[in-house]
Amino acid sequence: MSEVIFTNEMDEEMTLNMGPHHPSTHGVLRFIISSDGEIIRKAVPDVGYLHRSIEKIGERNTYPGYMPYTDRVDYVAAMFANECWAMACEKLMGITVPKRASYLRVISCELNRIASHMIALGAMAMDIGATTPFPWALRERERINDIIEELCGARLTYNYHRIGGVSFDMPTGWRDKCLKFLDLFDPAMVEFDRLITLNDIFVKRLANVAVITAEEAVDWGLVGPNLRASGVKWDLRKDDAYSVYPELDFDIPVGTGRYGTVGDSWDRFDVRVRECRESSKILRQALDKIDEHPEDDILGKLPKKLKPDCEAYSRVESARGDMGCYVIGKGAEEPYRVRFRTGSFTAMGIIEAKSPGLFLADLVALIASLDVVAPEIDR
């Protein structure tokens, strides 16, 4: 964008309070903005409005008992925190997960990734002022919610994964429902692109706005789609191939800078759109391969007593990027310390550095493009 020049020494700086109940702060975030009319001089995030001591709760619950709480780490994509906690505990106790359970984990996570990206894309389009993409995206998410509800009985906070596997196998006819959804979803994404991703006004609003270079992205610790949009090809599903991801064939979309610079807001939108397509690809393969493994073999062999005395760190590629879980067990039923590392927290940090010179509307685009979820920031 054009260079912003602050010329008048006599001008009044206006302090704007954006949030915590501002419509485009995605939950309860707050920014204290110093602005010169429409142009922002600085936007300082003020976090902590959704703090629920989720890590402390972990220290007061047993290892399996903490599983439902992990849903609340990132309620938009609850499967990943489930998986991350389960993987940490498995590492801690040396449990092997049956292949079928791994496939079910991949399937549920990829479904959840699409659902989460749908919210991110729809909400971002809504923040740019296009109202129609949001219900379209939510329509697809509803279908996923219906599918996941059949699998585990919940639509938002799933509590589906278990230490050593998953809680339920696929119900009868569930695979066909999944495939039917994917057959509807792929053309819907083509339509979605036509409606919003390639829309001229949308592209002009986002291209070259709040560019984050690859170097900056790494320095600020950005992860997931935000990092990949800056052109860094880093995806734990490939680079730290966990679960059954090595058996599946998929690409890692990275930012192209098709309409502007690599790492602009449009790239962050586009990377998510393309990730949805990749997830669809993964889902088709996983649904195809899962039958190679015996039915109902969905829970590994657990030790009699879950009282580990060591520490473990697990990481998964969540919808918001590298999600890590660090657990210290000290021979008790409860962990001594639980720590989550999430993508939104680091993404929140870069907003202050990127905000000077942006328009108010650009700040909204930047927040939306980083796809922050409030409980991931405040733990």
Next chain:
Amino acid sequence: MKRATRKASELEYLGLTVSADSPASGGLLIEKVRPSSPAERRGVLPGDLIVSFQGIKVLSVGDMASTGFSETPDLVVKRGTQDLPAVQVDMKGFEGAPPIDLLAAGLVLGIAAAVIALFMAPTAGIITWVERRVAGRMQSRIGPNRAGPQGFLVWLADGVKSILKEDIIPTESDQWLFRLAPYLVFMGVSATFVVMPFGQKLIAADLDIGILFVIAVTSLVTIGLMTGGWASNNKWSLLGGVRSAAQIISYEIPGAVAIVCLVMMTGSLRLQDIIAAQGGTGSTVLDVGGWPWYWYVFRNPITFGLFFLYFTTALAEGNRGPFDLPEAESELVAGYSTEYSGMRYLFFFFAEWANVFVMAGIASALFLGGWQIPGVSPAQQEASLALQLVGVGIFLAKSWVLIFVVIWVKWTLPRVRIDQMMNLCWKWFVPLSFGAFLLTALWMVAGVPKSVELVISVLTFVVWGAIMVHFIRRVQHNLRESRIPLHLNPFI
């Protein structure tokens, strides 16, 4: 445009009939004097020339209008070359005397205001219903369908709800301005209905300066929005108010220049004249009345472009998407209306939706031939009540098509940013509109023959048809590719 031919006019309250061929130097030639009328009783004779009335020198019939100050006004007439002494005409007790005239005028105005309110309120309301249902369809949801058949009465329910709500006025706000702002906005929009040409005869006031009046009174909306934004004592509201002022003032320039091009082509500011100029005057059916190739939009390539330019500026002036920056809900919470609630909030949005009708109605009058019926000349239309009603129907149909387009655009496109909006106006629309103005002037100076003009009009129309065919084929292709299940029944 030629001046309207002077007709013999009757001055009822004096009992005089003034001849059509009064001398151009001024004065009015009396043709007839009604027996036992005020004028006759003072000895005025046919053939006399009225020189002055009520102490004002008479140049045209307009100067004979009664001011109502006196029941015995002075009248000076000239008989032959001889000035007669002034006589005082006694108008007491005669039908149509000044006070009754004023009463009648007041009554007419009152009825007009009531009709406008009764027409404007349901129109704005129905637009909200249509907008919500159309938006619902576009977003694969249903929209309001509870109150009344297909949710048709939802606008009434909303209105009643809003009026019954508590009227909250923030303590820190500028109380009076806060109360005043919604009315200013409402007045600005409702005043335009006065000159809205619904039909050949159905117009509240066919002002000589019709379109200028529209441009002038819509500026009142800016003042209202600005006042509301300022008085709320909220920074988001203030930003919204400032945005709306910047936006409306900027976009008024290209919009007005676009209108000036049409005014130049017509030679009149009257909306009825502009509509009348968009019809054929030939003899065969295809050569008479409001066929599309006689409309200004297809008149020549310049006006074709001007229509889109005008329509975009109208969207921006009406704060409609993609130019809904003043109330951008994701940036400014709700812009100038953040602090408003209940009835006052309703007034803002009532004005916005009425404004949608205004922009569609004015656009269809200026560019789409208004009430002109294809194949029917204005004279024929004037003679038949049925044809008049058809004309009104045609005007409303064109307006509603444009209203649909306005809704369609709003629910499809993202919002532009403030700098992009300003760039679009000042770097593109203003130069383009002035270019169009220049080209139109050259076109008129060049004096293109009628037949050549007609060929160009028909060609422009054909080009439009080709664009539409291409558009429909693209839509069909996209629908096939996305494999969307179509629900063509509009009712759910």
